[in-house]
Amino acid sequence: MAIHKKDEFSQKEQDLAAFAKALSHPARIAILKVLAQKNECICGQLVELLPLAQSTVSQHLKELKNTGLINGETDGPRSCYCINWKAVEKFMGEFSFLFNKLKVQNEKACC
Amino acid sequence: MAIHKKDEFSQKEQDLAAFAKALSHPARIAILKVLAQKNECICGQLVELLPLAQSTVSQHLKELKNTGLINGETDGPRSCYCINWKAVEKFMGEFSFLFNKLKVQNEKACC
């Protein structure tokens, strides 16, 4: 794969793809679910709840944070995470828009 | 990565992740956009519109089809694709649910 073709797409397409990518692993879906139930959650609790090693959970959290989907702040020796609601709303809105446009235009059946 | 840990998550989590994964590449976002505008589209047209080789586009289409996001039928020597609206609606609904639940519960600010 000599060259990264991703850069040849529009920024919006890349952003949407990056958001979807953050959600593209069941562990990260599970993390978001837990954060939804608990509002905020310590890393260690997530490690207990998930079938993954501590370092792996930390890595998934980092990815979610890098994408902007969650916030994290250190609380003594612990790390507390919660969902970045603004970011989630933004991206969900863009996906809804993408697919709603579709729905309006394509009432008729297709192949 | 000796073992596939994905299987240790719930089916729903895996399904949501698979849906997100299908959307996790700008080329596939772009394909869905085109299908949204045109309702249905021939593979060759997509190849013209995207900065990718024919075989690569075909591969992305296959992925979208495998995930159930699009339908395709052969039309002579051509292949015609369109969005599987039911599948899109189902998954968007589940994501909305996941995040709406969150929103209702977490009016208060978090970290």
Next chain:
DNA sequence: TTTATTAATCGTATATTTGCGATATAAGAT
């Protein structure tokens, strides 16, 4: 039947992701 067109698949190279143990870091407890 031969030739052209269109798309899928195969083989392969490279990049990225996933996962874990080991180690480092940093704060609190003793």
Next chain:
DNA sequence: ATCTTATATCGCAAATATACGATTAATAAA
């Protein structure tokens, strides 16, 4: 100061994803 606890990071191995050219398959056109 030392020890414990909690988390992040590093380094590595294995799995997947991305991309393309070449080939195959299948239809339409000549």
